[in-house]
Amino acid sequence: MTLYETIFTRRSVRQYDNTPLDAAELAELQRVLGGARQLPGQSAAFEIVGADKLKGVAAPHAILAYSQDTDAALANVGYTLQGVDLWLQGSGYGSLWMGMGKPREPKPDYKILLAFGKTSAASRAGGGEFKRKPVSEISNEDNAVARAARLAPSAVNFQPWRLSFAPGSVVVQYSGKGIGKLFAGKLQKTDIGIILKHLELALEHEGKKITAIAPRGGGKTFEIEVKFEQ
Numbered sequence: 001m002t003l004y005e006t007i008f009t010r011r012s013v014r015q016y017d018n019t020p021l022d023a024a025e026l027a028e029l030q031r032v033l034g035g036a037r038q039l040p041g042q043s044a045a046f047e048i049v050g051a052d053k054l055k056g057v058a059a060p061h062a063i064l065a066y067s068q069d070t071d072a073a074l075a076n077v078g079y080t081l082q083g084v085d086l087w088l089q090g091s092g093y094g095s096l097w098m099g100m101g102k103p104r105e106p107k108p109d110y111k112i113l114l115a116f117g118k119t120s121a122a123s124r125a126g127g128g129e130f131k132r133k134p135v136s137e138i139s140n141e142d143n144a145v146a147r148a149a150r151l152a153p154s155a156v157n158f159q160p161w162r163l164s165f166a167p168g169s170v171v172v173q174y175s176g177k178g179i180g181k182l183f184a185g186k187l188q189k190t191d192i193g194i195i196l197k198h199l200e201l202a203l204e205h206e207g208k209k210i211t212a213i214a215p216r217g218g219g220k221t222f223e224i225e226v227k228f229e230q
C-alpha cells in the first residue's frame with residue numbers, strides 16, 4: 001500500500017497487542033525514519049524507545065521527537081513523522097500521535113511522540129469513515145488534493161488549517177483559535193506539518209512536481225507555501 005493510499009485508511013490506534021516488534025522489524029522502521037525527508041533548514045532528531053521508557057502510553061513502542069521551539073521546527077516534526085505514521089499504518093502496524101503521553105525522563109527539546117505497535121484494530125475502509133470538517137470549510141477549492149489533505153489527523157481533531165490554492169501553489173494557513181488554541185496550543189503548529197505531508201503526497205499523486213516548501217510568518221500568521229509545476 002502506498003503512503004498516498006494509506007491516507008484514506010489510517011486511524012488513531014489506541015489498543016495494541018502485547019508482542020513487541022522484533023529486531024528486524026524495528027531495524028526496518030529505523031531505516032524509514034532515518035530516510036524521512038525534513039523541511040529545508042530543519043533537523044529534528046528522533047529516537048525509538050520501548051514501553052519501559054514511556055508514561056501513559058498503551059503501545060509497546062514510541063518514536064520520540066526532539067526539535068527547536070519555532071513554528072517551522074514544530075511543523076517539521078509533524079511533516080516528517082506523518083510520513084512515518086502513514087508508513088507504519090500502510091505496513092499493518094497501529095500508531096497514535098500523542099501530546100499527552102510522555103517519556104519517563106524527557107530530555108531537553110523533547111516535543112511529542114508517535115506511539116506504535118502491532119494491533120488487531122481494523123484500518124478504515126475509506127474516506128467516508130473519517131470525522132472531519134467539510135472541504136468547503138477548509139479550502140478555497142474542492143479538488144482531490146484538498147480531499148486527501150482534509151483527512152490529516154490533528155490534536156483533539158481541531159483541524160486548525162485553511163488551504164488556499166492558486167495556479168502552481170497551495171498555501172496552508174494556521175487558523176487555530178478559541179478553545180482549540182487553548183487546549184492544543186503548540187501542538188497545532190505540528191498539525192500544520194501533518195497536513196503538509198498529506199498535501200505533498202496528494203500533489204505528487206496528481207503528477208505535480210514540488211519545487212519549494214516555504215514556512216513563513218509565526219504565531220497567528222504562520223503558514224507554509226508549497227510551489228509546484230503543473
Ligand SMILES: Cc1cc2nc3c(=O)[nH]c(=O)nc-3n(C[C@H](O)[C@H](O)[C@H](O)COP(=O)(O)O)c2cc1C
Pocket residue numbers: 010011012013014096097098099100101112130152153154155156157187190191194
Ligand atoms: C499532534 C497530535 C497530538 C495528539 N495527541 C493525542 C493524545 O495525547 N491522545 C490521544 O488519544 N490522541 C491524540 N491525538 C489523536 C487525535 O485525537 C486524532 O488524530 C484525531 O481525533 C483524528 O482521529 P484519527 O487520527 O483517527 O483520524 C493526537 C493527534 C495529533 C495530530
